[in-house]
Amino acid sequence: MNVFQGNDEGDPGVSRLGDRARLTSDRLTGIPKRVTEIEAYPTVVKEGGVVVSEENAEGTFREFIREHSNVFRVEADDLRLVSIRNINNRWYVKYEQRYKGLPVHKATVGLDSSEDGKVGTYAASYHPDIDLPVEPAISLEAATGAAIETYPKGRQRYLRRQDDVLLVYPEKSDDQVSYHLAWKIQIVTEEPDPELEKFFIVDALDGTILRSYTANFPGAQVTGMAQAEVYPENPTDPISTVPLEHEYVEIEDAGTTTTNSAGRFKKYVNWLWPLFHWPTGDATFTLDGPYARVQDSAGVDFTETRPCNTTSPCNMTWSATDRDHINVFYHMNLFHDWLADQLGYSWKNPWDGTSRLNAQVNHSFNNAYAGNPMKFGTDPFARSSDVIYHECIHNVLYEIYGDYIGWPDSHAEAYGMDEGFADYFSSSFTNDSRHGEGYTSSPRNLDNNKQYPGKSGYNIEGHTGGLFIGGAGWELRQRLVNIYGGSGARIADQLLLEAHQILSTYPRDYYYSDPSESNLLSALYRAADIDNNLKNGFPYFNDMQLAFHAHGLLQAVLEDRDSFDFSTNTLGTLTGGDLYYYDGKFWANNYEQNGVKDLGGIGTPDLGGITIPKSGYTRFGVDAVEGHTYVSKAQDGEQQSYIVFRVTDLGASKSTVTVQYLYRVSPFWYIANLNTKEIHKPVCRWVSLMAAGNKHHLKSLKTAAHWIKDDGYNGCYYCLNRYDTDTHTMRAVLRNLNADLETP
Ligand SMILES: [Zn+2]
Structure with missing residues (x-):
């Protein structure tokens, strides 16, 4: 029954909203998206005497929408209140659309009214024709996985899901709207990173990623670069300005960031930050970071503050007449990275469990000490990269062993290992067997002929004892460098670091080689072993022997x-x-x-x-x-x-x-144990070297070659070509072998 007057046929009921009411329809859905100049009250207000309040506004205006559903063409029962606000004596009410209980993405209906309830404007982004199942076929986990898959591989493990909701997602094209049951997921990073954080809309029925967009309103960033004046190696070196990595930079009211390996940093700030920090805010640089902190002798941080803004880079170069603090911080980070990148060992502070070692500088003594913090005395000690690396390794070995290896028993073999390997790893990094050039006129040198005098009556101070055990390490390193080039140094580093990890599991006290004690040599053999069987031989055996032999060990x-x-x-x-x-x-x-x-x-x-x-x-x-x-x-x-x-x-x-x-x-031993299909490189190379230098071994090799003839002899050929320093000799050996083998 039509009780209204004056309606025209194409627009039923609009005039009931007021003489001047104007209606605009949505081009795609065909239903009203906007009705202005309404002058109508909800029935309960006009006829029921209800006074509109915050408490009853939701129901009151929902009824109004229902009373005019022939005009608005929305289902009032599908509207869920989002907000009611009274602003400047008007009511503003906003509902979101639900479909079978699920929110419809960005679909809302709103209206405003005078304080006494006379509605003025109605607006809607409403979807009238949804027809979807509401049970997802794709799980939330699967949808999250699909979202994370879109990132570069290296980034994926830093990502996680923060918010999620199952909803109806209207996908609009030029001439239609299609509806999807979808997961909306926010992917975030551990450290806030606006470039990585995104929202994803994933179809919950077929897993398609319908849309993704960055989760953050575009803000601005403060960028810059930290550099430092340092002594590249020795206290006597000319000063060099280098990028300062792993340094915390705090941007006023925006949090802390860390410089990268190029010394650069950036910190996102929100769009208001430049207004509140006009013309500049503060950037505070501290000699502190995830892996190193340097303080003065009283335990006070070194900090510098620079003005910063979002329009030009905020650069800072650490400079001072006395650069001890800068130098120690720089070299600690450099050494940390080398251990982590080359040896896979990321240091831990054994005293507090963090990933950061601490140091103090400018103490008055003529020395440097390991510990927490490490303490550096007068200038030359803090300006020698050797000394800085040496003290860091003391701490690393402390962490591995749960204590120093031998200190404070200063004349024990074990203390010699503390010092010898502090020198060794420092020297291996600098690729220089000398330790402490520039602060002492007589630097220690791991390239030496010092001989171990034997276990009975051993009474040698740690740094001196370190010369032959560290020297044996260096000898092993150089032997492997001669064979494998630069990568041989890393093989030796790995073997020795692993040997310490193994030795640390044996009971104290620790010795160099004596088999009746917990000793490094046995641990080194275990580190090199590849099949949990020392008796059938293991790689690098001969080079280890010769390295220890060179120092009477x-x-x-x-x-x-x-x-x-x-x-x-x-x-x-x-x-x-x-x-x-x-x-x-x-x-x-x-x-x-x-x-x-x-x-x-x-x-x-x-x-x-x-x-x-x-x-x-x-x-x-x-x-x-x-x-x-x-x-x-x-x-x-x-x-x-x-x-x-x-x-x-x-x-x-x-x-x-x-x-x-x-x-x-004898190479014969090795070859007898060799699996010819998988000839092990060190064994291979060693076999051929032995054959080159020794008639006795040549005979063994010939015999051995018969053993591996089944392999078409390729193993030997491979050995001889790949690993010989003297290719000419090796080819001659190979020809002889061939002749020998081919002559019955
Ligand atoms: Zn030391």
Whole structure:
């Protein structure tokens, strides 16, 4: 029943809203999007005497919309209140559209009225013809995964979902609207990053990403660069200005950011920031960051403040007449990155569990100390990169071992390792065996011939003791550099760092090589082993041997009935290993043992140069005599290998004997154990070097080549070509081998 007067047919009911009411329809949905100059009251106000209030406005105006639904063409029951505001004596009411309980993206209906309830304007972005299932077929997790997939691989692990909602998403094109059941998800980063944070609309029925857009209203940013005047290596170097990385920069009222490896920083600020910080705000630079903090001797931060704004870069160069603090901060960060990037070791502060080591500078003493904080004394100590790296490594080793390796027992072998490896890793990073040039006239040098005097009566101060154990590390490094080039240094670094991690799990106290104690040599073998079986050999064995041998570090103290396996540095009782010591004699008459020969008192020629005798070995005891040199056949399974050793100490009762030794490896042993399909590079290379230099080994190699002939001989060929420093000689060897093999 039509009770209204004056309506024209195309526009039923509009005139009831007032004589001047004007209606505009949405081009796509065809329903009113805007009605202005309404002059009509809700019935409950006009006829029921209701006074509009904040409490009843929602229902009152919903009824008004329902009363005029023939005009507005929206379903009043699908409207959910968003807000009611009374601004300047008018009511403003806003509803959002729901579809079967789900919000419809950005679909709202609103109106305003005078304070007494006379409606003035109506506006709607409303979707009248939705027809969708409301059960998602794509889970929220799957939708989140699809969103994160759109980021570069390296960024994905820093992202997470913050907000999510299931909704109806109207997708508008030029001539129609289509509706999707969709997840709206906000993806955020750990550290706020406006360039990465986005909203995603993902179709909840088929998983399509319908839309994504940055989550942040475009703001502005404060950018700049931090640099520092430093001593590149030594206190005597000319000053250099370099980018300062990993430094915190705090932008006033906007939070803290960190400089990157180029010293650059940026901090997003909201669009109001420039107004509140006109013409500039403050940027505060502190010698503090995620990995290093440097303070003065009283524990006070170093900070500098510069004016900054969003229109020009805010640059800062740390400069001072006394640059100790700047230098220490710079080199700590540099060294942190090297350890993390090259050795995969990201340091931890053992005292507080953070990732940051702390330092103080300008103490009055002539020295530097590890700890928390590290303390740097007079200028030269804080200006020597060697010293800074050295103290950092003390802390790193402290973290690995749960304490210093040997300090404060300052004349123990273990303290020698504290100092030797603090020097070693510092030197490996600088690629210079000298430590402390520029602050001392006599820098320590890891490239030396210092000899370990033996375990009994060892009484050497840590820094001096460090010269031969650190020297052995350096010798290993240089051997591997000679073979593999620069990457050989990293192989040695990795092996030694792993060896310390292994040794730290053994009980205290710690020694260099003695097999009856927790010792570094055994840990190093374990670090190199690839199949959890030391007895079948392992990579780098010969280079490790020779490195320790160069400093007299291959020594073992045997007690009565001790057997010894030289190639694994392992003691046993009578059986196992290459020989045993019993009743003042060396014996080799147990299972797998093969015989010993006494070469007599031939003086102290290098054990590496002793000619291996072909005969004269006995399994049934040769007397141990101080100063005598012996040769032992290696045990079964270590084909054609020998051990040359010398008795360096024999107590009067002969209850213990100290031997210094060198294992003379035959390539035959290795090749016998080789899987020819996967020839291991170090073994390969070593086989060929041995063959080049030694007739005896050449014979072994020929024999071995028969073993691997099934492989079409490619393994050897590969070895010889790939790893020989002297290609010409190697090719000659290869030709001989070929000739030999091809002649029955
Ligand atoms: Zn030290």
